C-alpha cells in the first residue's frame with residue numbers, strides 16, 4: 445500500500461492545480477474551485493478586467509454563463525454598426541462636433557448609389573462643394589467625373605464622399621482633431637455601402653483610411669485593404685490639375701481597379 449502524500453507533496457500538487465487554472469484564464473475560482481465547472485467560471489471572468497475590479501464568484505455561475513451563451517452575439521469583426529446612409533446622415537444632423545462647422549455653408553455628406561460597387565473617398569469639400577452640398581463638383585470634381593466615365597461607369601453608379609464633411613477655411617488641410625471628429629461617419633458610410641473597391645484620392649484620404657503616414661507617391665498603385673475591402677490609393681484630381689503629367693500614373697491605378705471590377 446502506497447504511503448499517504450506528505451504535506452509538502454500536497455502543497456506542490458495544489459500549486460500545480462492552481463497554476464493550471466491560471467494558465468486557462470481562471471482567476472476567481474479560488475474561493476470554491478470544487479463547486480464550479482472551469483468553463484462556467486471562465487465565462488464569468490472577463491479576461492481584460494483589471495484585478496482591482498474583479499469580484500468573487502457569484503452563485504449561480506453556471507446559470508449566468510448559460511444565459512450569457514444564449515444571448516445573440518455580434519460578430520467580432522463588426523466594429524461599426526451597419527446603418528443605412530439616411531440613418532447615418534440623420535445622426536450627423538446639424539453637426540458641430542468640430543470647428544469646421546463655423547465656416548461651412550452646408551454639410552457635404554456624400555452622393556451617389558447606396559449600392560455602389562465602387563466608392564471614391566477624397567479629403568474634404570472645396571468652395572463649389574460647400575456652395576452646392578455635393579462632393580467633387582468643382583474643377584477637380586469635373587476631372588473626377590471624366591476619370592469615372594473613362595472607367596466605364598456613370599457618375600451616379602458610384603458613390604463619392606470625403607473624410608471631412610465641412611469645408612476647411614481657405615481650403616487648408618483638415619487638422620487631426622477635425623479628421624478624428626468626422627471619421628466615424630466616413631467609417632459608417634463605408635460599412636453601409638460595402639463596396640467591392642474603394643479608391644482613396646490623395647494623401648489625406650489614404651492616410652486616414654490606412655492609418656499610416658507613408659507618402660501617397662509610394663502608396664499609389666498598390667492594393668491595400670480597408671476593413672476587408674480592397675483599397676486603391678491614387679493621386680487627388682486637384683493634384684492632377686496642377687501636375688497633368690501624372691495623369692498616366694492615375695490611369696494605370698484606375699485600370700487595376702477596372703480589372704478587379706470586370707471592366708477590362
Ligand code: SF4
Pocket residue numbers: 536539540541542543544545551608609610622625626
Ligand atoms: S467636419 Fe464633420 S465633424 Fe466637423 S462639423 Fe463638419 S460634419 Fe461635424
